[in-house]
Amino acid sequence: MAQHNELGQLGEQLATDYLIKKGYEIVVRNYVFQKAEIDIIAKYNNVMICVEVKTRNSDFFGDPQEFVTPSKIKLLVKAMDAFILEHDIELETRFDIVAVLKNKTTEQLTHYEDAFYHF
Numbered sequence: 333m334a335q336h337n338e339l340g341q342l343g344e345q346l347a348t349d350y351l352i353k354k355g356y357e358i359v360v361r362n363y364v365f366q367k368a369e370i371d372i373i374a375k376y377n378n379v380m381i382c383v384e385v386k387t388r389n390s391d392f393f394g395d396p397q398e399f400v401t402p403s404k405i406k407l408l409v410k411a412m413d414a415f416i417l418e419h420d421i422e423l424e425t426r427f428d429i430v431a432v433l434k435n436k437t438t439e440q441l442t443h444y445e446d447a448f449y450h451f
Contacts, residue, residue, distance in 0.1 A: 341387025343432035344371050350430065350441050351376075351383065365414040368407035372430075373415060380423045382412040384447075387432040400429055405448050 348358055356374040363370040372383035385398055400403040405427075412425060433440040 339387075339434065340387050343430075343434055343442070344385045346432055346434065346439070346441060347383065347430040348372060348441055354443075356381070360415075363411065365411035366407075368411035369409050370408060370415070371387045373412075377422075379426050380412075380416065380424045381428055382408055383428045383430055384431045385407060385432060386440075388421060389433060400447070409448075439450055 344361065347374045348361065351372065352358060353375075356376045356444055359373045359375055359380070360370075361372055363373055370382050371385040372381075374383055384404070386400060410429065412427070415421075416425065426446055428446045429444040431442045431444065
């Protein structure tokens, strides 16, 4: 497996562990709809949350959350809509980003709630 894929999987696991510690219920990981994949779908305080995890080993080229593009946001919204319809869920929905900076000397997680409205 390519090193960037391993880093991405590690970042998703770190984000999952972090969310569970905060009291989030993980509903599903790696939900795929057409061309979109939602890293984590969670539930917290009667809100369904689509979580995009961005993992980098350096912030040299920018913070991890800056790599969530408008086209990626469109795909995530479309996939989350499909998940909500598929499971007949009638809860409020929110889109978060968990930015993970992980290398030999650093492990930093930053959770951006309602992230798509802040970027």
